Amino acid sequence: MARIAVVAGDGIGPEVVGQARKVLDAVLPGIEATGYDLGAARWHRTGEVLPDSVLDELAGHDAILLGAVGDPTVPPGVLERGLLLKLRFAFDQYVNLRPSRLWPGVTGPLAAVKPGEVDLVVVREGTEGLYAGAGGSLHRGTPAEVATEESLNTRHGVERVIRDAFARAARRERRKVTLVHKTNVLTHAGSLWSRAFAEVAAEHPDVTTEYQHVDAAAMFLVTNPSRYDVVVTDNLFGDILTDIAAAVTGGIGLAASGCINPEGRYPSMFEPVHGSAPDIAGKGVADPVAAVLSAALLLDQLGHAEAAARVTAAVAAELAGRTPGAPLRTEEVGDRLAAHAVA
Amino acid sequence: MARIAVVAGDGIGPEVVGQARKVLDAVLPGIEATGYDLGAARWHRTGEVLPDSVLDELAGHDAILLGAVGDPTVPPGVLERGLLLKLRFAFDQYVNLRPSRLWPGVTGPLAAVKPGEVDLVVVREGTEGLYAGAGGSLHRGTPAEVATEESLNTRHGVERVIRDAFARAARRERRKVTLVHKTNVLTHAGSLWSRAFAEVAAEHPDVTTEYQHVDAAAMFLVTNPSRYDVVVTDNLFGDILTDIAAAVTGGIGLAASGCINPEGRYPSMFEPVHGSAPDIAGKGVADPVAAVLSAALLLDQLGHAEAAARVTAAVAAELAGRTPGAPLRTEEVGDRLAAHAVA
Ligand SMILES: CC(C)[C@H](C(=O)O)[C@@H](O)C(=O)O
Ligand SMILES: CC(C)[C@H](C(=O)O)[C@@H](O)C(=O)O
Numbered sequence: 062m063a064r065i066a067v068v069a070g071d072g073i074g075p076e077v078v079g080q081a082r083k084v085l086d087a088v089l090p091g092i093e094a095t096g097y098d099l100g101a102a103r104w105h106r107t108g109e110v111l112p113d114s115v116l117d118e119l120a121g122h123d124a125i126l127l128g129a130v131g132d133p134t135v136p137p138g139v140l141e142r143g144l145l146l147k148l149r150f151a152f153d154q155y156v157n158l159r160p161s162r163l164w165p166g167v168t169g170p171l172a173a174v175k176p177g178e179v180d181l182v183v184v185r186e187g188t189e190g191l192y193a194g195a196g197g198s199l200h201r202g203t204p205a206e207v208a209t210e211e212s213l214n215t216r217h218g219v220e221r222v223i224r225d226a227f228a229r230a231a232r233r234e235r236r237k238v239t240l241v242h243k244t245n246v247l248t249h250a251g252s253l254w255s256r257a258f259a260e261v262a263a264e265h266p267d268v269t270t271e272y273q274h275v276d277a278a279a280m281f282l283v284t285n286p287s288r289y290d291v292v293v294t295d296n297l298f299g300d301i302l303t304d305i306a307a308a309v310t311g312g313i314g315l316a317a318s319g320c321i322n323p324e325g326r327y328p329s330m331f332e333p334v335h336g337s338a339p340d341i342a343g344k345g346v347a348d349p350v351a352a353v354l355s356a357a358l359l360l361d362q363l364g365h366a367e368a369a370a371r372v373t374a375a376v377a378a379e380l381a382g383r384t385p386g387a388p389l390r391t392e393e394v395g396d397r398l399a400a401h402a403v404a
Numbered sequence: 405m406a407r408i409a410v411v412a413g414d415g416i417g418p419e420v421v422g423q424a425r426k427v428l429d430a431v432l433p434g435i436e437a438t439g440y441d442l443g444a445a446r447w448h449r450t451g452e453v454l455p456d457s458v459l460d461e462l463a464g465h466d467a468i469l470l471g472a473v474g475d476p477t478v479p480p481g482v483l484e485r486g487l488l489l490k491l492r493f494a495f496d497q498y499v500n501l502r503p504s505r506l507w508p509g510v511t512g513p514l515a516a517v518k519p520g521e522v523d524l525v526v527v528r529e530g531t532e533g534l535y536a537g538a539g540g541s542l543h544r545g546t547p548a549e550v551a552t553e554e555s556l557n558t559r560h561g562v563e564r565v566i567r568d569a570f571a572r573a574a575r576r577e578r579r580k581v582t583l584v585h586k587t588n589v590l591t592h593a594g595s596l597w598s599r600a601f602a603e604v605a606a607e608h609p610d611v612t613t614e615y616q617h618v619d620a621a622a623m624f625l626v627t628n629p630s631r632y633d634v635v636v637t638d639n640l641f642g643d644i645l646t647d648i649a650a651a652v653t654g655g656i657g658l659a660a661s662g663c664i665n666p667e668g669r670y671p672s673m674f675e676p677v678h679g680s681a682p683d684i685a686g687k688g689v690a691d692p693v694a695a696v697l698s699a700a701l702l703l704d705q706l707g708h709a710e711a712a713a714r715v716t717a718a719v720a721a722e723l724a725g726r727t728p729g730a731p732l733r734t735e736e737v738g739d740r741l742a743a744h745a746v747a
Contacts, residue, residue: 206559216549276647283651304619308626
């Protein structure tokens with residue numbers, strides 16, 4: 062039976078993760094879940110972000126389910142570098158998977174796009190690029206200050222995430238992969254990405270391919286998001302594009318994500334894209350849908366595709382039945398989703 | 405009298421620049437314009453992109469008006485690095501100015517945003533960051549390949565563009581500047597930008613400030629673009645954000661831009677954001693509005709604020725009078741704009 066680590070985190074994290082666990086328990090009874098206390102609260106209390114001993118313990122699980130970490134009083138970078146990015150890098154989670162669908166029942170901001178028309182997934186590289194932490198500064202605080210940030214890209218890292226994107230595309234209906242980069246300016250990294258992409262594409266004659274510069278892709282995500290199926294891109298571009306994709310499909314309130322080590326050598330981590338939302342924390346009004354969809358990604362990654370599909374169908378039914386603007390209760394949504402997923 | 409260099413370029417470049425010149429001649433008779441043959445066509449013919457002798461000649465002008473360069477057969481990077489970026493760097497055009505308005509008469513893609521509600525300007529840094537060309541690769545074409553791209557940021561370069569953004573904000577009605585970066589991941593450059601921003605902000609107590617991560621800003625440009633007034637950001641973030649801003653205000657077909665050396669030590673360059681659109685080139689159906697708006701930015705930069713305002717008003721009238729979807733003739737639009745600007 063699957064052993065998962067649960068990092069409920071701060072703010073609304075515990076509330077939404079509670080519903081995700083409820084749904085998981087419903088579709089996969091007997092799942093073993095261990096809670097870990099990490100995030101802003103722990104950092105305030107103890108000064109610790111992610112002790113090595115906890116990292117070791119997490120490594121012994123099949124997957125990690127995370128709610129949200131952070132609050133406005135933690136300095137920028139502390140939890141990002143110390144916890145979220147640390148886990149991505151330590152557990153070699155090189156596939157950062159971010160599906161976006163404009164669900165029936167959800168009104169997106171784009172006048173011309175109707176629910177059901179957008180169904181794309183961004184496969185964002187998760188362990189390289191500008192996230193490598195290769196940067197520094199000289200003459201800090203003086204008029205002569207120079208600060209650098211280096212994007213590191215390896216054939217190893219680029220090829221494996223492109224392979225993952227093609228494998229996913231081959232299992233989808235439209236079978237199309239769009240590479241997004243900025244080859245006209247970032248010529249060295251762009252060339253590496255383009256060549257690796259072309260070579261992997263040659264092994265997949267059944268998959269359609271295209272290339273777009275990141276600025277053009279950002280624009281087309283707004284003007285014509287339904288043109289995308291699978292998008293593969295580097296770490297920073299993926300960060301930006303997935304927030305645009307979330308925005309055009311109803312907001313990050315519904316967006317799920319997975320930081321995946323596809324080989325399963327290390328645990329993959331699943332989390333809603335939204336933050337800890339301190340303003341509504343503890344009120345029982347946070348929408349748990351993104352956390353529940355993240356649990357569905359977790360199920361899928363652990364080989365429980367059928368259970369994942371039932372959870373996704375429950376979410377689809379929940380969203381289709383909502384009245385726009387009507388208030389919701391976190392617990393009730395969780396109850397409905399759990400009931401629907403096993404019906 | 406102003407001496408401008410005109411690089412009409414490829415595709416629809418000559419057509420739209422023709423109208424921009426028509427309008428310039430109308431509002432500022434006696435302007436001295438010299439054409440320069442640069443772009444894909446010249447490169448195909450001679451292999452030259454931007455000979456030093458031409459660069460020297462361009463330096464002798466007050467400003468450059470550019471149409472569009474490129475065609476699909478030129479390898480990526482040749483004209484970008486060799487011409488566009490070369491000019492930005494050689495002429496120290498550190499302010500890349502990109503206004504976005506949802507003009508009355510124009511239907512944007514966002515259901516909730518009405519014409520007139522968006523009026524923002526992105527002040528994008530133009531001479532540093534990932535555009536510095538500091539990158540390389542090792543073991544190219546082997547499984548051991550590594551490719552790097554380095555973002556270089558200096559206090560000098562960051563502070564001067566932030567100063568420009570505040571100066572512009574102080575002249576606008578809402579007087580608000582949003583800094584966009586990714587300080588939680590790009591901690592070295594992020595810290596430099598944040599500190600410089602805070603220091604310049606302290607000199608402008610009348611200007612409201614805020615900070616957003618680039619992923620959040622990309623999202624809010626889609627969900628709530630009217631919240632922005634002046635946005636200041638780095639070179640690559642600005643590239644992406646301005647295309648989103650263009651998309652939400654009716655597409656890059658209407659977007660103008662200026663690459664500005666504010667001190668006027670070198671010529672500034674003004675160009676529509678759209679490309680050479682080879683598919684419609686020569687048909688006389690390209691919309692010259694973005695080129696004409698770029699000419700208005702040129703006038704403003706050269707100190708002809710009143711003439712610039714007349715051109716902008718002509719564009720506003722033109723757009724307000726259009727029937728959505730109705731075909732247009734490039735020449736006729738230029739004639740109407742020129743007539744209106746001097747009426
Ligand atoms: C919190 C931050 C480090 C993170 C990122 O930039 O990857 C977030 O924006 C995300 O997209 O998961
Ligand atoms: C053509 C390219 C070099 C350029 C850029 O990236 O700056 C373009 O996208 C732009 O925004 O002007």
